[in-house]
């Protein structure tokens with residue numbers, strides 16, 4: 001059976017994996033942003049955070065590392081001594097700096113090992129006292145200052161200690177709490193600690209007026225620190241560490257000015273609240289999450305810094321794409337008359353599939369004649385007679401397949417004109433777009449115009465596809481419109497009347513045995529022929545009015561124009577792809593934040 005604690009730890013591990021995965025995903029997205037310059041540094045931060053998360057996962061079953069940091073003489077060592085109940089546990093004194101090593105407060109020497117490996121054994125000292133035994137789950141650490149003359153020696157030690165910490169207790173001197181050098185030194189490390197992982201302490205409160213301390217120094221410091229560190233500090237406590245030494249050694253003349261002191265609260269926090277197995281797991285998990293959020297924050301901060309330029313670039317690209325696309329389509333539309341011929345033919349072909357009765361037969365015959373014409377026309381226009389004749393014959397033989405043949409004949413050439421136009425259009429727009437991109441953090445190589453040009457192969461396929469399917473659907477729509485029941489009935493009616501009438505007379509006379517003269521049939525045939533031709537002529541006028549090739553192409557073009565926004569994916573080039581990735585990334589991070 002697993003204990004509750006083990007279950008909690010297992011769950012926590014699962015969550016940690018999840019956070020790590022988030023960062024891995026972010027890392028690979030950043031890897032793809034090869035042209036966006038800030039990506040490299042962000043990727044490094046991302047890797048660093050992953051490394052830190054791995055560290056945390058590795059020391060998951062170890063004690064929670066709580067580290068005292070602060071400027072020279074703030075009273076870090078005095079505080080540790082007060083908590084330990086031994087006045088000279090960590091040397092505190094007048095000679096600055098006093099503490100030169102990292103002091104680990106623990107009952108178990110082994111606990112210090114994790115620090116020794118990182119810092120070297122001569123920089124780590126382990127101290128113990130009876131109080132250390134109570135700290136079953138916590139490792140308290142005193143660090144040297146980072147602002148004295150020994151800065152060079154101390155700062156790597158402090159940095160390493162912080163890297164191995166789960167919580168920081170930042171100690172400041174109430175006489176001068178806003179120590180900018182120290183606050184700045186800590187700022188980059190602090191950002192991965194937030195909320196409950198960060199405790200602010202204003203020490204030497206005994207030297208200030210109580211009112212001043214409560215009403216001025218504390219709120220002022222709180223504001224200052226939140227602004228400087230861009231993080232939330234849940235708790236800021238005012239204490240007097242020295243008062244809690246075994247022998248405070250206050251001067252007769254300069255004793256504490258008042259009794260306001262939150263030392264007990266701090267002691268309780270460390271010895272009770274934090275010193276629990278469950279707390280340790282939660283704290284570490286929370287720290288991992290804030291590491292991830294920290295990197296997320298850095299990335300979104302970087303993107304939003306360039307946001308306006310990137311937004312402009314995106315808009316410019318969209319606008320340019322739309323015009324390029326329309327220019328290209330209109331170049332295709334105006335390209336040649338052969339296309340119009342094909343459209344005219346296809347309309348009749350579609351009509352022939354819908355119409356019934358004598359008119360239907362006429363339309364079908366007419367469509368076939370047009371195909372024959374298409375073959376002939378092709379024969380005269382091109383210098384490739386053999387293939388054209390073959391095409392013509394096969395079109396004649398395979399009526400259905402001819403559809404495809406007509407639609408495809410000149411796709412390549414039409415797209416060719418479209419592509420040429422698109423390239424010209426894209427090139428003329430590119431310098432402005434590139435400028436915005438460079439302002440938005442992109443590498444200056446994006447200025448090269450080749451990047452503006454879409455990959456011609458896929459592009460012409462897509463463009464041709466879009467154009468012929470739009471044309472097709474337009475023809476389909478008009479053909480449907482021209483095949484209404486009423487219209488079919490109306491135009492077939494004269495033929496039905498004449499056929500019905502002659503048929504009735506013929507059958508009646510046949511049954512009566514008085515046969516009609518040849519002249520009757522001659523006349524009937526002519527009448528039928530004339531009426532059929534007249535009806536068809538009427539129909540042709542209608543087709544001409546409603547679905548002339550010019551009208552079909554214009555309508556198809558207008559339709560595309562209305563839909564042009566949807567085609568922005570068509571001209572994908574690497575730069576645009578990266579820009580869109582960036583903008584999507586920002587949206588993703590923003591939605592994460594609000595969630």
Ligand SMILES: Nc1nc2c(ncn2[C@@H]2O[C@H](COP(=O)(O)OP(=O)(O)OP(=O)(O)O)[C@@H](O)[C@H]2O)c(=O)[nH]1
Nearest residue numbers: 073074075076077078092097098099145240241242
């Ligand atoms: N009045 C008063 N003095 C204090 C208090 N805490 C510390 N001091 C004094 O401040 C001086 C510096 O204290 P330390 O504990 O050595 O300070 P530190 O932050 O460890 O200094 P470094 O190790 O040099 O960075 C000592 O003389 C302490 O006695 C306090 O609460 N009140």
Ligand SMILES: [Mg+2]
Nearest residue numbers: 076077098099
């Ligand atoms: Mg010290």
